[in-house]
Structure formats: structure tokens, C-alpha cells
Amino acid sequence: MSKFYITTPIYYASGQPHIGHAYTTVAADVLARYHRLIGDNVFFLTGMDEHGLKIQQKAEEQKKTPQEFVDEIAESFKLAWEKLNIKYDNFIRTVDEKHVEGVKEVITKLFEAGYIEKGKYEALYCVGCEQYKTRSELVEGKCPDHLTEPELKFEEAYLFKMSKFKNQILDIIKNDKVRIKPDSRKNEIISFLEREGLNDIAFSRLKKNVYWGIDLPFDGDHTTYVWADAFLNYLTGLGWPQDKEKYEQFWPPNVQLMAKDIFRVHATIWLSMLLAMKEELPQEMFVHGYFTSGGQKMSKSIGNVINPLELVDKYGADFVRYILLKEMVFGSDGDLTLGRIAEKYEADFAKGLGNFSSRVLKMIEKYSDSIIPQDEKQDRPILDSKRDFSENNEAFWALYEQNLSGYAYNLVLSHSVFNLAISENDKYIEQTKPWEIAKSGNEKKLFAVLYYLAESLRQITIAIYPFMPETANKIREQLGIKKIDENNFDFYNEIKWGGLKPGTKIGKIEALFPRIEN
Ligand SMILES: [Zn+2]
Known part of the structure; x- marks a missing residue:
């Protein structure tokens, strides 16, 4: 019996579950069920990414506390997975106390080991994506996903020395030490790393700007940057660091599923963090595409959004x-x-x-x-x-x-x-x-x-x-x-042919799929 640890990304709690979330989660559930079927010991992790500026802003707009806001969203996701018959082993939330403790422990260790240092950063930041953008990613100066101009930021922050890991990550990806599928994504990230390299990245925000985050243990004026917090769910979702039993059984992930928009941050920030922590790396990342409808991006203004739960x-x-x-x-x-x-x-x-x-x-x-x-x-x-x-x-x-x-x-x-x-x-x-x-x-x-x-x-x-x-x-x-x-x-x-025993009495015959009026 082998172990099989599969993860979806944790979904950003700024809105309701949509078809992209459903796709990744169903894909993971199918593999999890298949591996259980063949006798593997399976752990299937999904959950919610619940900190950061965008959530803070959305909660304020709705006159809710961020906690109230994310609690409601988490409930809708749980309900969605129930409706889609998703059988996960843990639904991790980044507001969980144990996750918060785990993040603080890692950040402290990285700080003490010299991987995190105080500095300043100046960067283009898209609030919608919760991500920094390089100039080459922008289309006419705007985020291609949000069609907004990113903010130019220049402020005090603790920087994670990600630039140190460029060559190591290139070697890891080129030599399939972490298998990236499909090949087109692997080639894409290799050429990105070779072309643009890796910059150090801010791992904190000033608390006066982003209070909805995990406090930096060594500087009360800062909260942890949302990606630094979120990626660690793949470890804390197993109960680590408080309880190492599941971690010892299941780490590292056999496969991490994700949509193409968050692949680069996984291949760079997440892998760098694991290298700095000296943790084993995931064996495989599987990157999938998006759904369009009638050849166009789904959007409310076009009116072509397909809601997976209405379909259910x-x-x-x-x-x-x-x-x-x-x-x-x-x-x-x-x-x-x-x-x-x-x-x-x-x-x-x-x-x-x-x-x-x-x-x-x-x-x-x-x-x-x-x-x-x-x-x-x-x-x-x-x-x-x-x-x-x-x-x-x-x-x-x-x-x-x-x-x-x-x-x-x-x-x-x-x-x-x-x-x-x-x-x-x-x-x-x-x-x-x-x-x-x-x-x-x-x-x-x-x-x-x-x-x-x-x-x-x-x-x-x-x-x-x-x-x-x-x-x-x-x-x-x-x-x-x-x-x-x-x-x-x-x-x-x-699955051997002939398993059906002659003499078996069949049950009551009923239609499997009712006719549906359209
Ligand atoms: Zn954006």
C-alpha cells in the first residue's frame, strides 16, 4: 500500500465558488477516489486562503468584520463541495489557530536563518490578483486579468531572499525533481526563470495598511504577506508542526493541482520556501486551463457565467x-x-x-x-x-x-x-x-x-x-x-473479467437519469 497525498490550492475567500474552483476540486476528488479504490492510503487536502488586503477591503465594503466575511465564504465552499460529492480529508482554513501558529514558527525560523531580512520594496502590485506583476506581464500597463493599473509600492518590508534559489529551482524543474505537467508549463517556467531570474520578495506588509493577516512574530508593525501564509497550508493541513503523525505519513505531496494563474507563484515562492525550510519537495504539479463559454471568457457583463451549483x-x-x-x-x-x-x-x-x-x-x-x-x-x-x-x-x-x-x-x-x-x-x-x-x-x-x-x-x-x-x-x-x-x-x-456470479438476483430496475426539460 502506498501513500497518496493530493492537494488543491486553497481558494481565495474573496468571492463565491465558481466553475474554476469546481474543476480543480473535482479533478482532485476523482484522483483521490481512484487511489482509495486501488488500495492506496490517501490524504486529500483542500481549503480556504483567508487573509490579505482584498478580503479586508471586501469585508469593509459589506460592513462585516473580515472574520465574519471569511466564515460565510468558507461555509459556501463547504456546501459546494458537499453538493459536488467531494470527499476531502481536511478542509484547511488559514484563519485556523494551528495554521497561524505554524506560519509564525516557519517565518521565525526563516528570519533566524537569515532568509528573511528587513528592507524596502518597490513593486507593481495588483490588488485583484494579490500578486506583484513584472512589467512584461502587463498589457498596456494594466493587469490582463483585472484590467486595472497595478499600484507602484515603495515601503518598508521584510524581504524573503528568493533570488538565492533561482539556480536550484531551475535545476529542479529541468531535471524533473518536481515534475511539472504538462510540458508546455514546464518550458514556460524555465524560460521565465532564465529570462527574468528571481527577485527577492516582500514577505510582510505594514500592519497599518493590511491588518487582516498573521502578525510577524518579530515585528509587531508588520503582518505576513498572504502568499507566505497561504502556501504553508499544504503542511499545516496535515497537522504539522504541532502533530507530526500525518506529516510523517504523507509528506511530500504526490501531486498538487492548480489552475495556470497560480502556477508561477507555486514554482517560485512555494518551492523557494521549501528549499529554505529544507523540506522535501512535491513530486508533481499539474497545471490546468480555464473554462470559456462560447469561446469567450465567462463574465457577468457578457452574461455567459456558468454556475456549477445551478448545474448540480x-x-x-x-x-x-x-x-x-x-x-x-x-x-x-x-x-x-x-x-x-x-x-x-x-x-x-x-x-x-x-x-x-x-x-x-x-x-x-x-x-x-x-x-x-x-x-x-x-x-x-x-x-x-x-x-x-x-x-x-x-x-x-x-x-x-x-x-x-x-x-x-x-x-x-x-x-x-x-x-x-x-x-x-x-x-x-x-x-x-x-x-x-x-x-x-x-x-x-x-x-x-x-x-x-x-x-x-x-x-x-x-x-x-x-x-x-x-x-x-x-x-x-x-x-x-x-x-x-x-x-x-x-x-x-x-477488475478481472468474470467477477459477476451467475445466480445473482438483480435488484429493482429504475431510470438512472430523469428526462430534463430545457
Ligand atoms: Zn490582477
Whole structure:
């Protein structure tokens, strides 16, 4: 049994959960569930980044204390993850007392070791991004994400000597000591480091400007800069430094998922901090794109914002998990429109998986008295041995695992699950016509075909489980077999062809996906 520690970024608590948050978190949840399924010891961390100027300002605008403000936002995120069926092991918040203690301890150590020194900084700072900008990042002098001119800042601050780590980080990334995926991101950060190098970075703010932050332990006039505080969640989320048990078990992260906007700060600030702390580095960072809608950036003014929670209310959590991962190609941007979503629900869920499942179960009800028949292998017609699920079972699962561990969620879903497992077997029903075999009275042949289809359906439930856990277990109930308990599942035994026992009585057949009016 190996350990698997996966993180999402902690989300900045300045607004409600949106589709980008949902994408990262669902992607992490799928991997976490898959690793639990194969028997790994999993820790899945997500949470909230709750300090900083922008939150302070938003709370003031709404006449709330920052604490009240972030408490409300944290509740909406927790609710969102509940609705999307996200099974995290910890939801870390940077206002948690233990996190605050941990940050103070690290900052003090870095200060004592000479990695943090008092100085001044002059920098372009975008309040919207909570990030410094280099001139080359600006478009016509403005932040490309916020279309505002960054503020030029010049004030006293404690600086983290990040410039020391440039060569080390280059070596680490070039030699895959931290694997950056996809390759385009790796190349991008290498050329950034080679072109611009690394500057020292302010790790504090004057408290009179930013009071909503963690006090610097060695200077009461300063609070900790928000990134310096936030990145440490990946450690404090394991209970470190107070309680080292989970840290010893799970550190370092096997993979850290993030959207492309925060990749650079991870590759520079976060890795530099770990090097200064002499902590082991994460094994991998996976950087994904954004969703557009109808080819345009989602925005309130265009009116094309897709709210993932409204989709859950309409289509159910499993479909939303599915559509997010199916419509974004690993490493690229994805596009979603409400029309496309409705179309995919109808085609893939109602007509695809839902229809296949009910066809198979109804034939077993009708032709085999609701009992899974004997598998009469030798009597079953194999129409295309290259596409036959039974003949290619090992190859199917090998490809499934290869694609999933390479984050090619869209390939797992479209190619393996919906094409090979569902469409091909649906075609098989059309071609073998079990209803005609039944009329001809060739029971052995009929049972062989029915067994093959029912076993295919059982295999499908395992393949879809990490993505659509509720649907997988609903199908299993209807098949009359045990639900999947991801913490207790003999994966490599279960995926062997033929696990469905003849004689099993199937359950009550119910529609999996209701028709939805549009
Ligand atoms: Zn900005």
C-alpha cells in the first residue's frame, strides 16, 4: 500500500465558488477516489486562503468584520463541495489557530536563518490578483486579468531572499525533481526563470495598511504577506508542526493541482520556501486551463457565467463532475455552453449510459427471470475481437490506469468508458439481437450474450466510480451486487473479467437519469 497525498490550492475567500474552483476540486476528488479504490492510503487536502488586503477591503465594503466575511465564504465552499460529492480529508482554513501558529514558527525560523531580512520594496502590485506583476506581464500597463493599473509600492518590508534559489529551482524543474505537467508549463517556467531570474520578495506588509493577516512574530508593525501564509497550508493541513503523525505519513505531496494563474507563484515562492525550510519537495504539479463559454471568457457583463451549483441542481452531481472533466483536455482550456451541456446530458447520460444499463437489466429480467445466467463463453458470438470487452479486458484497464494517472480524464471518459465500454456494447446488442436469439430458443447462446452484457455493466461501474460514484453504486444495486466501498475494495481482483456470479438476483430496475426539460 502506498501513500497518496493530493492537494488543491486553497481558494481565495474573496468571492463565491465558481466553475474554476469546481474543476480543480473535482479533478482532485476523482484522483483521490481512484487511489482509495486501488488500495492506496490517501490524504486529500483542500481549503480556504483567508487573509490579505482584498478580503479586508471586501469585508469593509459589506460592513462585516473580515472574520465574519471569511466564515460565510468558507461555509459556501463547504456546501459546494458537499453538493459536488467531494470527499476531502481536511478542509484547511488559514484563519485556523494551528495554521497561524505554524506560519509564525516557519517565518521565525526563516528570519533566524537569515532568509528573511528587513528592507524596502518597490513593486507593481495588483490588488485583484494579490500578486506583484513584472512589467512584461502587463498589457498596456494594466493587469490582463483585472484590467486595472497595478499600484507602484515603495515601503518598508521584510524581504524573503528568493533570488538565492533561482539556480536550484531551475535545476529542479529541468531535471524533473518536481515534475511539472504538462510540458508546455514546464518550458514556460524555465524560460521565465532564465529570462527574468528571481527577485527577492516582500514577505510582510505594514500592519497599518493590511491588518487582516498573521502578525510577524518579530515585528509587531508588520503582518505576513498572504502568499507566505497561504502556501504553508499544504503542511499545516496535515497537522504539522504541532502533530507530526500525518506529516510523517504523507509528506511530500504526490501531486498538487492548480489552475495556470497560480502556477508561477507555486514554482517560485512555494518551492523557494521549501528549499529554505529544507523540506522535501512535491513530486508533481499539474497545471490546468480555464473554462470559456462560447469561446469567450465567462463574465457577468457578457452574461455567459456558468454556475456549477445551478448545474448540480438541474443535472445532479455526477453529471457535473462528468461534464467538467470530459470537456477540458489536459493542460488546455475548455469550453462549455448551456446548450452543449444539455446535449451531452441527453446523449451520454440519458441515451448512453442510462439506456445501456436499463436495456441490459430489462433483458435479464425478461429472458432470465431476473437472475444473472450461467456464462456459456463458448456459445457467445464475438463480432469484433478487437473491440470485444471480454477479449480486451486487461488492455482496457491498462489504458484506463495509464490515462488516469496522466490526468487525461477526458480520454478515460470519452475513449475508455463511453466509447469502448458503452457504445461498443450497445452496438453489440444491436448486432446480436438477443430478442431474436430468445425467439429461436437457443438458450445457451442467449445466456452467453446476457452474461457478457451484465458483466460489462459491472466492469463499467468500477470504471465510472471515481467520476460518478453515486451512479456507479445505483447501477450496482440494480445489478444485485455489493456497492463499492472505496476504502475497502479489492480493485485488481474486481477488475478481472468474470467477477459477476451467475445466480445473482438483480435488484429493482429504475431510470438512472430523469428526462430534463430545457
Ligand atoms: Zn490582477
